[in-house]
Amino acid sequence: MSRVIYMDYAATTPVDPRVAHRMSGCLLVEGNFGNPASRSHVYGWRAEEAVEEARGQVAALLNADPREIVWTSGATESDNLAIKGVAAGSRRRHLVTSRIEHKAVIDTCRFLETQGFEVTWLNPGSDGRVSADAVAAVLRPDTLLVSLMHVNNETGVINDLAAIGAVCRSAGVLFHTDAAQSAGKVPIDVRTMPVDLISLSAHKM
Template sequence: MSRPTPLYFDYAATTPVDDRVIEMMLTCLGRDSHFGNPASSGHAFGQAARNAVETAREQVAQCVGAQAEQIVWTSGATESNNLALKGIAQGCAQPGHLITSAIEHKAVLDTADQLQQLGWDVTRLRPGRDGLITPAQVTAALRPETRLVSLMAVNNELGTVTDFAAIGEQVRAQGALLHVDGAQAVGKLKLDMRTQAVDLMSFSAHKAYGPKGIGALYVGERALPLLRAQMHGGGHERGLRSGTLPSHQIVGMGSAFALAGQPGDAEYLRIQQLSQRLHDGMLALPGVRLNGCPTQRIPHTLNLTIDTPGFNAAALAGELAVSSTSACNSASQAPSHVLLALGLEPQAARNSVRISLGRYSTQAQVDAAVAVLARVLGAASTALW
């Protein structure tokens, strides 16, 4: 007899592809579809593929308040982060000063480490126990030689929100550029590159019910003259990212972003209600506490430390699909660098779980998750006697 499928509460790691997105992707797959190479402009097959790609570019741009020509296709947010940081660094006449934080995604932290080896001076801001990086911290860290600031819009483990618009104004006043990792922000925050002081922003399709393997980088007019390509060989994407465009994935990303919605819409409010129910149910259990700011956050992600003696997060795996750290860190089995930066002890960080909600979460699933944790905590306590 097979075991039942665990309830899915790991939307921050990845989302299932929306059926409507799959339907659009199929229009670029198969002999009777737009399967041509978008760069083959000399015949109808290539032109049809190109039209599909450009429609998707418009959809992504519209979702984030940008112009279509400011969207550069990449393989995902990791590549977008690398292109933004390394590309700007190479465009500077000499190494300068980079500001980031200790709770960024590894795609930013590891890239910052690489730049440091090349002579860049890197400041890694540390959050308070609330998990926030504040505009005041950034202002205090800015120097005349600061060239770039890189911070995430929504922390992927905590769900806390950075006031990147206010930070961007300060960064511009200093003459530097702001890069924002927006992988967790689409459909959860108001994004408008026309009014927000952001110079570069990274996006990923698979965090927003699109396919894996496709992402984008928004490149504003202040960043464009400095940005240098990291992949060469054909001059695609205005010379910023060479490689044959994966039309079906791009169309999937465009469709997903077109469906993403905005904060305050019906879907957002539904998740907000589910999140409050989950929050209240979980925090009513003994030894459970919330990590990160309780107010300046998206409702989709809760990070909980469970202090009950004998508890092991692995005990939830058979029934609840949750994370103890980000997906990119899980293979190392190390405690979350984000939680350690908040001041948690390593064992407390190991006994923490990220529970993230999404489009297909239901009230019945939320209630079941609370019941599972209550039963596991009860069993852990009993085992000590």
């Protein structure tokens, strides 16, 4: 069989052999297979240590506090948790996103429209990006959240999170970004970047 050149890394990536080796040690009875929530025996203790080590590694990637890292099944669940979690119980009923977001964000915002939220759907500029000025122009006193991706999964354009986040901060609006395409490829520092919620996915790295 001829060697295949795979060019769809924006959709998913093969697991790095080093990661596969570490993960294989968590699947078999001879390895670290325990439930990390089981605090009454050594198998659970070892599993918890492995989970917390991984949490620290993800935090280091973002310059975040490990306590800020929440595990989900992937970016779709992470997007849903971030957006719906912020919306739950809020008196502010206005959200801002764009028409070129990942389906996970679009579907979540469409669902919230059925729950009485109003969503402003921004169009990208001629360069494919959503500008901070475009965001600033649609913010309102009842705006709760802006959700815009960092790197677009189809075009590869990079939104200026620093500028967009600064606009949100000055208006007292939360800012969520889906960084599934950028994490591990573009530097992300949540200590200096004005982002409140960020979604990642391991299978893109």
